[in-house]
Amino acid sequence: MDEALLEVRDLVVTYPAAAGRVVHAVNGVSFTVEPGRICGIVGESGSGKSTLVRALIGILGRGGQVTGGTSTLAGHGDLLALDQRELRAIRGAEIGYIGQNPVGSLHPIMTVEDHFREMVRAHGRYSGAGALRRTALQALADVQIPESERVLHSHAHELSGGMAQRVVIALALLLHPRLLIADEPTTGLDLTIQRQILDLILDRARSEQLTMLLVTHDLGAIAQYCEQVVVMYAGKVMESGAVDRVFSKPAHPYTEALMGSVFEGGAEPRPLAGRLPSLVDYPTGCPFQPRCPRAFDKCAKPPPEVAIATGGTAACFLAEATHAAG
Amino acid sequence: MPLVELDQVEKTFRVQGGHVVTALRRVNFHIERGETVALIGESGSGKSTIGKLVLGLLRPDSGAVRFDGHDLSKLSASEVRRLRRRMQVVFQQPYESMNPVLTIGENIEEPLVNYERQLSSRQRSNKVAEALDHVGLPANYADREPSELSGGELQRAAIARAIINRPEMIVLDEPTSSLDLSVRASVLLLLRDLQRELQLTYLFISHDITTVSFVSRRVVVLYMGVVVEEGPQDQVMTAPSHPYTQMLLGAFLSTSPSKRRPPMLAREEPAPSGHSECVFFPRCWRAAEVCTGRPIELLRIGSDRSARCARLEPAATETGPALV
Numbered sequence: 266m267d268e269a270l271l272e273v274r275d276l277v278v279t280y281p282a283a284a285g286r287v288v289h290a291v292n293g294v295s296f297t298v299e300p301g302r303i304c305g306i307v308g309e310s311g312s313g314k315s316t317l318v319r320a321l322i323g324i325l326g327r328g329g330q331v332t333g334g335t336s337t338l339a340g341h342g343d344l345l346a347l348d349q350r351e352l353r354a355i356r357g358a359e360i361g362y363i364g365q366n367p368v369g370s371l372h373p374i375m376t377v378e379d380h381f382r383e384m385v386r387a388h389g390r391y392s393g394a395g396a397l398r399r400t401a402l403q404a405l406a407d408v409q410i411p412e413s414e415r416v417l418h419s420h421a422h423e424l425s426g427g428m429a430q431r432v433v434i435a436l437a438l439l440l441h442p443r444l445l446i447a448d449e450p451t452t453g454l455d456l457t458i459q460r461q462i463l464d465l466i467l468d469r470a471r472s473e474q475l476t477m478l479l480v481t482h483d484l485g486a487i488a489q490y491c492e493q494v495v496v497m498y499a500g501k502v503m504e505s506g507a508v509d510r511v512f513s514k515p516a517h518p519y520t521e522a523l524m525g526s527v528f529e530g531g532a533e534p535r536p537l538a539g540r541l542p543s544l545v546d547y548p549t550g551c552p553f554q555p556r557c558p559r560a561f562d563k564c565a566k567p568p569p570e571v572a573i574a575t576g577g578t579a580a581c582f583l584a585e586a587t588h589a590a591g
Numbered sequence: 592m593p594l595v596e597l598d599q600v601e602k603t604f605r606v607q608g609g610h611v612v613t614a615l616r617r618v619n620f621h622i623e624r625g626e627t628v629a630l631i632g633e634s635g636s637g638k639s640t641i642g643k644l645v646l647g648l649l650r651p652d653s654g655a656v657r658f659d660g661h662d663l664s665k666l667s668a669s670e671v672r673r674l675r676r677r678m679q680v681v682f683q684q685p686y687e688s689m690n691p692v693l694t695i696g697e698n699i700e701e702p703l704v705n706y707e708r709q710l711s712s713r714q715r716s717n718k719v720a721e722a723l724d725h726v727g728l729p730a731n732y733a734d735r736e737p738s739e740l741s742g743g744e745l746q747r748a749a750i751a752r753a754i755i756n757r758p759e760m761i762v763l764d765e766p767t768s769s770l771d772l773s774v775r776a777s778v779l780l781l782l783r784d785l786q787r788e789l790q791l792t793y794l795f796i797s798h799d800i801t802t803v804s805f806v807s808r809r810v811v812v813l814y815m816g817v818v819v820e821e822g823p824q825d826q827v828m829t830a831p832s833h834p835y836t837q838m839l840l841g842a843f844l845s846t847s848p849s850k851r852r853p854p855m856l857a858r859e860e861p862a863p864s865g866h867s868e869c870v871f872f873p874r875c876w877r878a879a880e881v882c883t884g885r886p887i888e889l890l891r892i893g894s895d896r897s898a899r900c901a902r903l904e905p906a907a908t909e910t911g912p913a914l915v
């Protein structure tokens with residue numbers, strides 16, 4: 266096994282809530298990604314999947330705080346121990362980030378060319394106006410933007426959502442980062458554009474041998490683009506492993522329930538009753554227990570992280586009995 | 592007679608700067624009683640505009656929108672109001688569609704307050720309890736506030752409001768798009784059960800092809816205000832005719848890792864020059880000379896199917912291909 270490019274251990278993130286209480290958004294998340302692997306992070310709203318990746322690059326916002334854990338990027342040590350200045354040097358250069366709202370993530374009064382200039386200068390890579398232009402035009406062409414000259418002089422509001430996201434992708438890849446994080450990169454885009462954007466990001470990630478985290482609620486995107494997957498619920502990892510294994514033989518009842526909610530192929534979906542537990546009064550046992558069709562008395566206690574015989578992990582007492590390795 | 596009929600409907604909007612934007616061009620389709628017709632389209636396709644026209648909230652520039660044979664634009668305001676009590680709507684964002692200062696019960700009884708003024712408050716609460724039961728929510732939810740409910744529960748409450756005065760038709764405008772996957776299934780199953788139980792007619796507006804194939808019998812595919820394809824759901828989904836429908840379905844990502852995604856349909860030859868009447872021409876992967884300089888008609892391609900494409904090879908039918 267190669268050395269992990271990214272190793273997240275016991276990550277805990279909280280947000281302030283009313284009356285001095287806290288929202289337990291991420292609750293002890295661990296996973297590793299080897300170099301060149303595409304890892305999907307899938308979950309529904311409230312699963313903590315976006316908070317998780319935002320914590321890794323220090324852009325939590327809303328008073329979010331990392332209160333425990335480590336996140337090791339090979340060659341850089343624990344990212345969570347870095348100050349903002351050190352993190353800024355890593356963001357963009359070592360870690361590229363593609364967010365949910367492309368038009369909003371571009372500065373409204375800066376042109377696309379200004380964004381390229383900023384990205385280059387912020388990382389101390391000075392280049393003349395002519396060289397910068399050529400680099401930017403090539404980067405735009407590489408994300409299949411026609412009329413790259415016109416786009417270079419545009420502002421965010423003059424671009425369609427799909428076009429703005431292509432610009433964001435070009436910027437994220439400009440300095441050849443080793444890790445690319447895409448957080449729901451196609452939210453709000455039309456289906457045909459979504460597919461083009463995902464194809465583009467993943468083709469680039471593969472051709473440049475990037476390690477990638479793809480955060481999504483779309484099981485189809487995980488199945489079609491990722492090699493490994495981390496399934497999250499209520500801020501915890503329910504299951505992880507190779508996509509083929511997790512999708513064909515889920516070891517956690519939550520993964521099973523998610524797969525059962527899919528409408529594909531005319532099968533009758535099996536809906537899941539109930540709702541996400543409170544993230545303020547966080548349950549002591551398995552957070553999925555109240556909705557789990559297979560819960561039993563043990564589930565009131567925190568579930569073990571079980572190593573699955575066919576690879577990966579599942580946080581479930583049942584998996585211990587039926588799927589455990591060894 | 593169909594319950595809902597759109598006949599050559601044209602609709603434009605005047606936007607900032609005095610420009611006129613065409614939202615719908617010569618739209619024709621109908622919905623039979625008790626069936627579900629799905630309108631599929633991406634943003635800007637005009638699908639929500641059609642929903643508003645059917646509800647009588649907008650008037651077409653030309654053409655007719657008929658409900659149970661009545662042309663909505665020829666009726667007086669009070670006559671439209673009388674028809675509108677026979678239809679309801681469920682929107683995409685359940686929280687925004689609820690009045691946040693009213694309880695769930697007060698929100699749900701709103702159609703009764705509007706249209707059934709003879710009812711006493713006790714009769715109204717009984718009907719609220721019955722509607723909550725229909726959508727699988729506990730009776731005590733009537734006293735809760737919208738902010739106390741989850742997204743899925745709120746959408747159930749919105750459905751309770753839509754069925755409380757026993758309408759004949761419900762416009763479902765992306766009713767599950769904002770819901771999580773695990774909740775989406777239960778809301779769609781509920782809608783399907785209610786349709787059978789209450790003999791409802793649905794206009795199901797969506798951009799999500801998987802939910803469309805689950806709920807609907809017929810689909811109408813819209814692109815930039817034009818119906819590009821129409822037909823039985825199973826036929827359109829398995830063998831789409833229009834290059835746009837083909838591209839849309841081809842963009843779908845299967846959740847089965849063993850089913851490899853097909854490459855996106857893309858043009859292999861340079862686009863022909865010239866002007867085309869076809870709205871999809873600039874993005875079309877099959878665009879050719881034949882698409883330019885001639886009217887693009889809706890072509891009947893089967894007993895119950897049609898598509899608007901100059902490159903279409905019409906299916907051999909008894910009567911042969913016919914322009915409709």
